[in-house]
Amino acid sequence: MAWTPKDAADAAAAVGDALAQGRTLELVGTGTRRAFGRPVEADAVLDLSALNRVVTYQPEELILAVEPGVPMADVAVMLAERGQCLAFEPPDFGPLWGLPAGLGTVGGAMLTGRGGPRRLTAGGPRDHCLGLKGVNGFGEAFAAGGRVVKNVTGFDVCKLATGSFGTLCAVTELTVKVLPAPPQAQTLVIRGLGDEAAMAVMAKALGCPAQVSSAAHLPADIAARSHVGELSAAGGGVTLLRVEGVGPSVTARIAHLAQVLSSETRQAVLDREASQLAWKEIADAAFFVGRQDPVWKLSVAPMSGAAAGRRLADELGGRCFYDWGGGAVWLELPAAPDAHAGRVRQVLAQVGDGHATLMRAPGAVRAQVAPFQPLAPGVAALTERVRAQFDPQRIFNPGRMYA
Amino acid sequence: MxxxxxxxxxxxxxxxxxxxxxxxxxxxxxxxxxxxxxxxxxxxxxxxxxxxxxxxxxxxxxxxxxxxxxxxxxxxxxxxxxxxxxxxxxxxxxxxxxxxxMGKFNRILDVDYANRCAVVQPGVTNLSVTHAVAGEGFYYAPDPSSQIACSIGGNVAENAGGVHCLKYGMTTNNLLGVELVLIDGTVMRLGGKHLDPQGLDLLGVVCGSEGLLGVVTEVTVRILQAPETQRALLMGFQEVEAAGACVAAVIAAGIIPAGMEMMDRLAIAAAEAFVKVGYPLDVEALLIIELDGPPAEVDHLIEVVREIGEGCGASYLRISMNEDERKGFWAGRKAAFPAVGRISPDYYCMDGTIPRATLPKVLRRMTELSEACGLRIANVFHAGDGNLHPLILYDADVPGELHKAEELGAAILTLCVEVGGVLTGEHGVGVEKRDLMEVQFGPADLDQQQRLKCAFDEDGLLNPGKVFPKLCRCAELGRVHIHGGKVRFPELDRF
CATH class of the missing domain: 3.30.43.10 (Uridine Diphospho-n-acetylenolpyruvylglucosamine Reductase, domain 2)
Structure with missing residues (x-):
């Protein structure tokens, strides 16, 4: 069965009913992220897609308050009209999971907590969630945070809710920080680097004053899959360094960056349009779209990227690419009953701190292997205590994050 | 208290x-x-x-x-x-x-330029992180005014901000990991040199928890390459409204300055009397707008902001042409607190945040409140992010004045909430704003925050009496009451 509340009061009533009846709930918006995390087995669906109003958009205050069911695509258009954006560059993983592009909601994006390439320098959804309203597992409507960009009043519950995959509360409103969209962008491309060398070049670029906003490396097999001609025709690996801002600044910084990296002679520059396309592909892991094989995303210290990614890709017969200056490793591996979880996490542990998330796999695999990095015992116990203080009866998205 | x-x-x-x-x-x-x-x-x-x-x-x-x-x-x-x-x-x-x-935890453990982070003990001062990495052209971005003395551990506890946090974020946005000790002695690591939480964002909630959730024993922060150039504009306005409109117009033009500060007439006068940097004394509001980045960007944006300022009717406008001038613009602002200390035996610093559009209304109302109680208020304001720092001038030696100052402060913070803002932008709730929490949050909101406290510290042993106006009773908060309608708790004792 399904509840489709029309407003926040409805949502609270639905949660109250579920509590009274002892039913568990799967929380969904448009349902595009159901393949993210463990499959949920719940008694009923709480469909929040009708909570789709824009509550207030105040460009000069840098805030946007929306109900969770507002489509991200609509928000992008609305913000663009005022020259603004969500700086964390929300990725669209729909196609990665075999769905059409552009269907996701703001609620889904915030509650799954993933940022795109600009996450490296601008922060992720966690850094842009200012306030929320929701219904907890006690059936109580509550609010956290505020509607201003600077606020330290009380515990930062918004951070917890962001990336909680709906396991803490049913969110009925979100206030997010919006920022000016960079009017100009160019990308300096270095051709022909191996993975390890690319890590060093990205570190050099990110450590110079050119204010590189995103840095990625596509090894040859991935670059060949790009729809950006300059990348697919490069005939080898490509390292991308994006510079964004006002026109004169972008031109000067690209020149500065080219100078800093002058020992790498195989340079090219992507214009705004090609740059946009390339970073969208990287954000959405578009190189893995249209396939079924398991996909992992590792978050590691940037300089450890190649040590984890290249090693796993070569050893297991897969492919990988790097975002976040090497700190994000996207890995596509041949199908296996455990999606190679054991080996992936073994190698991860050898290269240092970080986590590995299973981003794509059949439901049966996601139910069996932990899609999210298993936690150290103390952290796991604390995580469970925190979850239980929001939802003691475990009615929201049971099993979505951990079995 | x-x-x-x-x-x-x-x-x-x-x-x-x-x-x-x-x-x-x-x-x-x-x-x-x-x-x-x-x-x-x-x-x-x-x-x-x-x-x-x-x-x-x-x-x-x-x-x-x-x-x-x-x-x-x-x-x-x-x-x-x-x-x-x-x-x-x-x-x-x-x-x-x-x-x-935690003062003896004062060592910098690891500076990792390739991964652009530093691992430090919590007793290390904020500024010494920047000093440790400045040789390679890096710095640590959050810069609370107390940065010469305040510790990184304290910054994490309070989620400290600073003049530059509009562009570069607060502590929480520059924090990659901590080692945390819980009240039962459990030692754990949250985060590290990588991005994003493994599971629930416990690091995000520990930051800014004001010592109520655990004790931080190691901190990993992001370090940034220092901007190549910094330049500032100093603009005076005959009306606060015009200064506010200028701030809004800068943001609307798609510019996020590194810093955007406002001072009112009393603060300007106190600062100028103290440091004599040439602030105009015939204006109602003074704006300092700083731009940083590559020279090409800064030179371009300085002109854009100048035009905006002129369009908003700035009656005074200077642009820094060198570092001495830029530092001069800031000298008065940075000395504003001690400057106010010279014209009043004591002052009480408030910290509310408001939607910027409400600034003229809030300042008018503050003037009325000030006149009604007979205490003067000097205003300095992180204008870019709406964070007000009204300084209430009082004399602790005059019986009753501290109490009057506290009441005026509470009225100002209540006003901030009424116009859509919050009690504290960067100083924290502590004991100071504890009893005002119910102005901003409803009972269910505070219950949920206190439940979070229960997950970390069920017995309420860590920093009790701070942040929440009522002590937490975890057993009662933990019950699910399916049949609503009744008051769930007898009135709890207040302190």
């Missing part, structure tokens, strides 16, 4: 506690003499003082873990303390509790 009544049973066992803590931290690390304890009576909010029962200054994580486990076992309250610069009384001691001072 009423704190929870001291537990006589605990006070009577003081000698026993001292002996047990000395067994964990030998020598001078346990302070129990009056002269030694006096140094810890207050933090940066000097209006409130309380001598702690005992002060413990551990040197190792193992000691911190054993101290907390011991306190947990015997039910002894713990007030963590960094450098003691809190402006909200976050480390105000308890008569029946210990101060856990």
């Amino acid at each position: 009423l704190m929870p009544a001291p537990d006589q049973g605990l006070l009577a066992r003081r000698a026993e506690f001292v002996a047990a803590l000395r067994a964990i931290v030998p020598g001078e690390g346990v302070i129990d003499d009056d002269a030694g304890l006096a140094a810890y009576e207050c933090d940066g909010l000097t209006a409130y003082r309380q001598r702690p029962m005992i002060v413990v200054l551990p040197e190792t994580v193992d000691q911190v873990s054993r101290i907390l486990a011991y306190c947990h076992g015997v039910g002894l309250k713990v007030v963590p303390r960094g450098a003691g610069t809190s402006l909200s009384g976050g480390s105000l001691p308890l008569a029946d509790g210990i101060i856990l001072g």
Whole structure:
């Protein structure tokens, strides 16, 4: 069965009913992220897609308050009209999971907590969630945070809710920080680097004053899959360094960056349009779209990227690419009953701190292997205590994050 | 300021506690003499003082873990303390509790330029992180005014901000990981040199938790390449509204300046009298707008902002042509607090945030409140992010004036909430704004925050009496009441 509340009061009533009846709930918006995390087995669906109003958009205050069911695509258009954006560059993983592009909601994006390439320098959804309203597992409507960009009043519950995959509360409103969209962008491309060398070049670029906003490396097999001609025709690996801002600044910084990296002679520059396309592909892991094989995303210290990614890709017969200056490793591996979880996490542990998330796999695999990095015992116990203080009866998205 | 009544049973066992803590931290690390304890009576909010029962200054994580486990076992309250610069009384001691001072954790453990981060102990000062990495052209972005003295551990506890946080974020946006010790002595790592949480964002909620959730023993922060150039504009306006419109127009033009500060007439006069940097004295509002980045960008944006300022009717406008001039623009603003200290025996600094559009209304109402109670207010304002710092001028030696100042402060913060803002933008709730929490949050909102506290510290031993106007009763909060309609709790004791 399904509840489709029309407003926040409805949502609270639905949660109250579920509590009274002892039913568990799967929380969904448009349902595009159901393949993210463990499959949920719940008694009923709480469909929040009708909570789709824009509550207030105040460009000069840098805030946007929306109900969770507002489509991200609509928000992008609305913000663009005022020259603004969500700086964390929300990725669209729909196609990665075999769905059409552009269907996701703001609620889904915030509650799954993933940022795109600009996450490296601008922060992720966690850094842009200012306030929320929701219904907890006690059936109580509550609010956290505020509607201003600077606020330290009380515990930062918004951070917890962001990336909680709906396991803490049913969110009925979100206030997010919006920022000016960079009017100009160019990308300096270095051709022909191996993975390890690319890590060093990205570190050099990110450590110079050119204010590189995103840095990625596509090894040859991935670059060949790009729809950006300059990348697919490069005939080898490509390292991308994006510079964004006002026109004169972008031109000067690209020149500065080219100078800093002058020992790498195989340079090219992507214009705004090609740059946009390339970073969208990287954000959405578009190189893995249209396939079924398991996909992992590792978050590691940037300089450890190649040590984890290249090693796993070569050893297991897969492919990988790097975002976040090497700190994000996207890995596509041949199908296996455990999606190679054991080996992936073994190698991860050898290269240092970080986590590995299973981003794509059949439901049966996601139910069996932990899609999210298993936690150290103390952290796991604390995580469970925190979850239980929001939802003691475990009615929201049971099993979505951990079995 | 009423704190929870001291537990006589605990006070009577003081000698026993001292002996047990000395067994964990030998020598001078346990302070129990009056002269030694006096140094810890207050933090940066000097209006409130309380001598702690005992002060413990551990040197190792193992000691911190054993101290907390011991306190947990015997039910002894713990007030963590960094450098003691809190402006909200976050480390105000308890008569029946210990101060856990983290000052001896003062080493920089690892500077990792390739991964652009630094691993430091919590007692390291904010500014010394920047000093440690400046040689390679890096810096640590959050820059609270107390950065020369405040500790990184305290910054994490308070989610400290600073003049540049509009563009570069608060502590939480520059924090990659911590080592955390829970009240039962459990040591854990949250985050590291990588991005994003493994599971629930516990790091995000520990940051800014004001010492109520755990004790941080190691901190990993992001370091940034310092901008190549910084230039500033100094603009004076005949009306506060025009200055506010200028700030809004800058943001609307898609510009996020590195810093955007406003001062009102009284603050300008006090600052100019103190540091004599050439501030105009015939304006109602002064704006300092700083741009940073590559020279091409800064030179371009300076002109854009100049045009905006002129369009908004700036009656005074200067642009810094060199570093001396830029620093001169800032000298008055940075000296605003001590400058106000020269024209008044005492001042009380507030910290609300408001939607920027409401600034003229808030300033008008503040003037009315000020006139009604007879205390002057000087305003400095992080204009870019709407964070107000009204300084209430009073004289503690005049009977009743502190109380009047507190009441005026409460009225101002209530006003901030009424116009859609919040009680605190960067100083924290502490004891100072504790009793105003119900102005901003409803009962269910506070219940949920207190439940979070229960997940970390069920017995309420870490920094009780701070942030929440009522002590937390975890057993009652943990019950699910399916059939609503009745008041769930008898009225809880307030303090």
